[in-house]
Amino acid sequence: MKPYRKLIALSIGILAATVFTASAADSPVKGGTLVYLEQQSHTNLYPPAGGFYPNGGILNQITDKLTYQNPKTLEIEPWLAESWQVNDDATEYTFKLRSGVTFSDGTPVDAAAVAKNFDTFGLGNKGLKQPISEVVNNYERSEVIDPLTVKFHFKKPSPGFLQGTSVIGSGIVSLSTLALPFEQLGDATKIVGSGPFVVSQETIGKSLDLKAREDYNWGPAKLDHQGRAYLDEIKYVITGEDGVRIGALLAGQADFIRQIQAYDEQQVEGQGFTLYAPGTRGVNNSIVFRADNPLVSDVKVRKALSLAVNRDEIISTLFSKNYPKATSILSSAALGYVPQTDKLGYDPEKAKALLDEAGYKVGADGVREKDGQKLVLTSYASLPQPQSQAVLQLIAQQWGKIGVTFNVLAGDAGTKIVDELDPQKTPVAVAMVGRADPDVVKSQYYPTLRNVLLQKGGTSDKVQTFADEKLNAILDEIASQPDREKRLKAVGEAQAYVLDQAYAVPIFEEPQAFAGAAYVKGIAFEAVGRPSFYSTWLDK
Amino acid sequence: MTRYVAGRIGQAVLVLWAAFTLSFIILQAMPGDAVLIKFLNPEFGLSADQIREIRQAYAIDSGVLVQYAHTFANFLQGDFGYSMQAGVPVSVQLATNLPPTLRLAALGFGAAVVLAVFIAFLSSIAPFAWLRNLVQSLPSLFISVPVFWLAIMLIQIFSFRLKLVSVINPGPWESLILPVATLSVPIAAPLAQILIRNIDEIRTRPFVGVARAKGAGELHLLWRHVARNALLPTLTIAGVLFGELLAGAVVTETVFGLNGIGGLTEKAVSNQDLSVLQAVVVISAAAFVTINLAVDLAYPFLDPRLRTRNGA
Numbered sequence: 001m002k003p004y005r006k007l008i009a010l011s012i013g014i015l016a017a018t019v020f021t022a023s024a025a026d027s028p029v030k031g032g033t034l035v036y037l038e039q040q041s042h043t044n045l046y047p048p049a050g051g052f053y054p055n056g057g058i059l060n061q062i063t064d065k066l067t068y069q070n071p072k073t074l075e076i077e078p079w080l081a082e083s084w085q086v087n088d089d090a091t092e093y094t095f096k097l098r099s100g101v102t103f104s105d106g107t108p109v110d111a112a113a114v115a116k117n118f119d120t121f122g123l124g125n126k127g128l129k130q131p132i133s134e135v136v137n138n139y140e141r142s143e144v145i146d147p148l149t150v151k152f153h154f155k156k157p158s159p160g161f162l163q164g165t166s167v168i169g170s171g172i173v174s175l176s177t178l179a180l181p182f183e184q185l186g187d188a189t190k191i192v193g194s195g196p197f198v199v200s201q202e203t204i205g206k207s208l209d210l211k212a213r214e215d216y217n218w219g220p221a222k223l224d225h226q227g228r229a230y231l232d233e234i235k236y237v238i239t240g241e242d243g244v245r246i247g248a249l250l251a252g253q254a255d256f257i258r259q260i261q262a263y264d265e266q267q268v269e270g271q272g273f274t275l276y277a278p279g280t281r282g283v284n285n286s287i288v289f290r291a292d293n294p295l296v297s298d299v300k301v302r303k304a305l306s307l308a309v310n311r312d313e314i315i316s317t318l319f320s321k322n323y324p325k326a327t328s329i330l331s332s333a334a335l336g337y338v339p340q341t342d343k344l345g346y347d348p349e350k351a352k353a354l355l356d357e358a359g360y361k362v363g364a365d366g367v368r369e370k371d372g373q374k375l376v377l378t379s380y381a382s383l384p385q386p387q388s389q390a391v392l393q394l395i396a397q398q399w400g401k402i403g404v405t406f407n408v409l410a411g412d413a414g415t416k417i418v419d420e421l422d423p424q425k426t427p428v429a430v431a432m433v434g435r436a437d438p439d440v441v442k443s444q445y446y447p448t449l450r451n452v453l454l455q456k457g458g459t460s461d462k463v464q465t466f467a468d469e470k471l472n473a474i475l476d477e478i479a480s481q482p483d484r485e486k487r488l489k490a491v492g493e494a495q496a497y498v499l500d501q502a503y504a505v506p507i508f509e510e511p512q513a514f515a516g517a518a519y520v521k522g523i524a525f526e527a528v529g530r531p532s533f534y535s536t537w538l539d540k
Numbered sequence: 541m542t543r544y545v546a547g548r549i550g551q552a553v554l555v556l557w558a559a560f561t562l563s564f565i566i567l568q569a570m571p572g573d574a575v576l577i578k579f580l581n582p583e584f585g586l587s588a589d590q591i592r593e594i595r596q597a598y599a600i601d602s603g604v605l606v607q608y609a610h611t612f613a614n615f616l617q618g619d620f621g622y623s624m625q626a627g628v629p630v631s632v633q634l635a636t637n638l639p640p641t642l643r644l645a646a647l648g649f650g651a652a653v654v655l656a657v658f659i660a661f662l663s664s665i666a667p668f669a670w671l672r673n674l675v676q677s678l679p680s681l682f683i684s685v686p687v688f689w690l691a692i693m694l695i696q697i698f699s700f701r702l703k704l705v706s707v708i709n710p711g712p713w714e715s716l717i718l719p720v721a722t723l724s725v726p727i728a729a730p731l732a733q734i735l736i737r738n739i740d741e742i743r744t745r746p747f748v749g750v751a752r753a754k755g756a757g758e759l760h761l762l763w764r765h766v767a768r769n770a771l772l773p774t775l776t777i778a779g780v781l782f783g784e785l786l787a788g789a790v791v792t793e794t795v796f797g798l799n800g801i802g803g804l805t806e807k808a809v810s811n812q813d814l815s816v817l818q819a820v821v822v823i824s825a826a827a828f829v830t831i832n833l834a835v836d837l838a839y840p841f842l843d844p845r846l847r848t849r850n851g852a
Contacts, residue, residue: 035708044627049584124590129597131579132590186627204628204636205807206799207709237708239797243692244707251700253708414572414812417580448587459580459588 028225028522028537033233036533037245037257041205041238046185048121048133050168051434053384053512056530057258061210061234062104063171063193066095066114068220069163069527071278074335074436076162078221080109080172080194090157090482095165097148101218103174104198111150115142117172118152129182134443135164135435137479157480159487160439167435168530171195194218196229196534208236219534230522230537249273249515255538256516256523258531261386262320268515277322277511278529280434281333283444284326284506285385287395288431290423290454291503292466295375302502304354305377307347308402309505314394318387319508326506328495329441333509336438336491343499344506351402360403368403376405379428380416388430391507421460432510436527438491442475445498453503471497548836552829559825560818564611567814568604574624574812575600598624611818621815625807630819633804638823641800644792645785647716648723653778655724656731660770663736664743665758676736682729687788691722691795707796719792726788727781734777738770772843779835782828 042054050059068079081095101109122139124132138156145151154161164170174192177185184190188199188208196219197210212229219226237254239245246264248254250271260268260275269275289296289305296302311325324332328340360368360375368375377399381389389410396406406428411419419425431452433444443449447467451458456467474497477490498504512529519540524532575598579591586594595601614621620630663675698718699707705714742748743766751765790802801820808816840846 037708041626043625044578046627051584052581124593126593126597129594131584131586131594134584134586183622183624183627184629186623186625187632203799204626204633205803206636206797235709237797238799239708240803241692241795241797244695244795244797247696247700248708251703253699253706412570413577413810414570416572417576418571421580448589451588457588459591 028230028535029539030230030537031232032538032540033235034231034256034520034533034536034538035235035237035254037237037239037248037254039238039240039242039245039259042186042188042208044182044186045188045191046130046182047117047171047173048131048135048169050171050530051134053258053530056168056528058188058199058208058210058236059168059171059191059193060195060526060530060532061197061534062188062191062195062199063173064101064109064195064218065167065170065172066165067162068222069166069436070222071525071527074281074527076166079166080114080218081165082221084162086162088482090159090161090480091154092151093154093161094145094149094151097150098218099148101194102215103192103194104213105174105176105192107174107176109172109194110147111144112147113175114172115144115150115152116175116178117170118142120178121170122152125178128178128180130178131182133164133169134449135167135169135437135439136161137164137439157482159482159484160437160479163437164439166527167437168526168528197234200233206238210234210236223535225522225535229534231533234533246515249517252517255520256514256531258512258514260513260515262318262323262513265320265322265513272518274516274518274520275322276514276516276523276525278514278525279324279331279333279509279511280432280529281331281436281527282434282440283329283432284331285391285432285508285510286326286329286430286504286506287379287392288429288452288504289502290427290429290466291468292423292454292456292463293427295373295377296427297466298358299501300354300358301360301375304351304358304402305399305404306499306502306505307345307351307354308398308404309395309507310346310398311344311507312346313398314391315508317394318390322511322513323386323508326508329498329504329506330491330495331509334438334440335436336441336488338492338495340495340499343496348398348402355402355404362403366403367405374405375403376407377427378407378409379426379430380409380411380420382430382432385430385432386510386513392430421454422462423454423460423466424462431504434510434528438478438487441491441494442479445494445503446472446475446479468501468503471501471503545837548833552826552833555829556822556825559821560612560615561608563818563821564608564814567812567817568607570812572812573600574814577811578624611815615818615822620819623808623813623816625811625813625816630815633816634819634823637800637804640798641786641789641793641802644716644719644723644789644798644800645782647720648788648792649727649778649781649785651720651724652727652731655728656735656774659728659732660735660739661762663732664739664762664766679729679733679736682725682732685725687722687726687791688795690725691718691792694718694722695795715796715798719796719798722795723785723788723792727785730777730781730784731774734774735770738773739766742766742769768842772839775835775838775842779832782831786824 038054040054042058050056064080066081068077070077080098082098083096085094119142120130121133122136138154138158140153140155143151177192188202196216198213200211201209211233214228216228245257249257289302291297315325330337359370363369381392392408399406420429444452447455447458454460454463456463474490474494481487519538521539522535522537524535575595579586579594622629659678663672666672695707698704705717790806793800793802805820
């Protein structure tokens with residue numbers, strides 16, 4: 001009997017030990033400091049400026065939003081708002097707030113504070129120079145119904161608003177923060193939110209320290225993790241140089257870094273570090289044509305240029321598996337995505353035929369021309385986009401094969417911005433925007449919004465005539481159709497229409513690349529790839 | 541002497557005003573402006589009307605002269621304004637970035653002087669001709685090494701491989717070791733070059749032969765007779781090298797992730813952040829003028845001949 005007993009005892013012991021270690025490895029450890037290397041210093045931290053990744057990476061830790069967009073399902077879930085109601089035509093939104101939530105300065109997150117936030121984001125504050133938020137459309141006014149209930153009224157249906165309350169640009173900040181003029185909001189210590197971390201110290205342009213809030217108890221309701229953040233502190237250090245940032249991670253001087261180019265991925269993964277490449281779920285990394293320029297005003301020319309772009313070559317030469325080939329103007333993980341692969345082929349022979357048809361004949365120097373006008377196009381590389389210069393240069397080679405010259409410029413910021421408003425100077429531009437709501441499509445192409453196609457009536461006074469009313473009607477439908485099915489149908493139409501007109505040549509689905517040491521656990525990303533360190537812990 | 545100093549200070553003020561005005565004109569002539577760069581940016585996605593309103597709020601489209609007068613008046617009162625890009629007062633940016641750059645520049649310069657003197661002396665007293673030649677070619681090598689490459693190499697070797705110093709979150713002195721080493725190399729090169737050439741030239745002078753005939757040893761000769769005479773032109777070049785020092789600081793600060801005037805300037809230029817840039821230009825000009833003034837005033841102390849001429 002005895003040996004048996006021993007054996008049983010032993011196996012029970014082993015079993016207990018395995019269970020114990022397993023649970024120990026899985027259950028998060030509290031404490032520790034995460035050293036996070038950012039490529040660029042943050043700029044203005046007014047919440048609607050959170051789209052800039054260095055800003056978003058900070059705002060996501062120090063502010064909470066009314067709602068939480070589940071990054072997997074893209075469903076909107078409760079956060080600061082316990083529940084909400086939307087009327088049938090999406091012109092009235094009523095939010096019931098969670099009680100007991102406070103900003104880090106001790107003031108309550110109540111209906112009055114939330115109302116003031118959206119009044120500012122929706123209407124701007126001219127006196128304080130605070131601009132309007134891109135995600136709040138057709139905003140009229142707020143109404144405080146009781147201390148924990150707030151209602152927002154819209155002039156026109158605003159179906160994108162619910163998702164708009166979940167995005168990085170809608171972080172709720174205290175009244176004291178909103179009382180500051182815009183030009184003072186670049187000081188992180190003045191941004192008072194209700195988030196799981198609080199800014200404890202900052203050396204502007206160099207480093208930023210965040211401390212966990214002990215009393216934080218109002219994370220997104222459906223997350224497993226509740227209560228305070230696991231980490232005690234996060235230390236942001238600006239490390240602009242790619243080599244130094246990656247080297248520091250590999251040498252153990254940092255735990256987590258942002259921005260790894262595809263050519264550095266192998267080095268990072270090869271040494272046992274984890275690569276994170278969350279997608280940005282919006283309009284894909286694309287090049288767009290400005291049809292106001294006579295060179296690209298003919299749809300045949302645009303189609304030819306589109307057919308001559310070899311996405312496979314671009315991805316295999318410059319990128320990795322984390323940069324999926326584009327199959328529409330929208331990311332395949334975006335709401336309302338409809339694949340458009342038949343419109344995105346690579347066929348240089350057909351491209352040549354189309355250019356011949358359009359009247360562009362190959363001249364003596366190998367460049368196509370029509371009525372003495374050479375088919376020479378120009379574009380600026382886009383600094384925030386991964387290897388934009390290299391991508392454009394590769395496209396220039398591919399277009400060169402069908403007799404089109406493509407000049408890629410890298411000018412200073414001022415020259416680029418001025419030239420990019422002039423379709424004659426930049427018939428081609430790089431475009432990309434991340435947001436996990438169909439509104440993103442309107443935002444990208446609509447003349448009074450980002451207006452990447454440079455239609456008349458937008459930010460540029462250099463446009464002569466180009467406007468596409470059919471496209472704009474579809475975009476209007478997307479932003480104001482309260483019926484979800486109809487709205488998503490319009491999103492599908494927009495994708496097909498933009499590609500039928502060959503206004504855009506989507507290239508790849510742009511990720512945000514991060515890397516971390518193996519012991520960094522529980523890294524999460526919001527729907528557009530900004531890190532959240534609320535549930536992060538260090539297994540060491 | 542007092543008149544001389546007053547005249548030089550008057551000149552300095554004129555230089556500062558010219559620097560301010562010129563930088564203002566150049567920035568105005570550049571396409572685009574800070575407001576466009578800041579707000580016509582994908583991070584905001586603002587509409588045409590909203591941008592128009594913001595431009596009005598910042599009065600960016602008012603006349604050039606009005607803007608000039610406005611900025612100049614504020615400047616005279618010590619109000620540098622706000623950084624459009626960073627959203628903080630320029631005075632705060634200067635307060636966080638000026639001291640580290642000054643520390644880096646001072647230490648870098650000090651290290652460069654030590655290095656230059658060492659090279660120059662070695663090149664004249666080293667035992668073998670081939671060794672002297674080798675040492676003499678060091679300045680050319682130093683000046684051709686790109687600062688950027690040197691910085692990365694030092695980090696890779698001393699921080700990432702040998703793990704002797706930390707680049708991320710280093711201690712206050714630890715953070716200066718590699719940057720100072722990096723910065724001193726390109727500054728030491730011209731200093732050493734000039735020192736070597738002067739030493740060589742002065743050694744051929746008759747008084748050196750006399751001193752040697754009197755029985756002075758090589759080292760004594762070098763230190764007491766040659767070096768003092770060789771120092772003057774070196775000092776002149778040292779004043780001019782300050783500009784080089786600032787330029788080197790930009791690269792060094794960027795690679796090592798240090799905050800400082802270099803990085804601040806780089807960002808301000810690319811974003812046409814007028815108020816930051818003007819403050820930096822004026823402060824750099826002031827530093828440049830002060831250092832060169834100090835150098836000029838130091839001459840009489842090093843060279844008795846200048847003292848008598850002033851007195852006469």
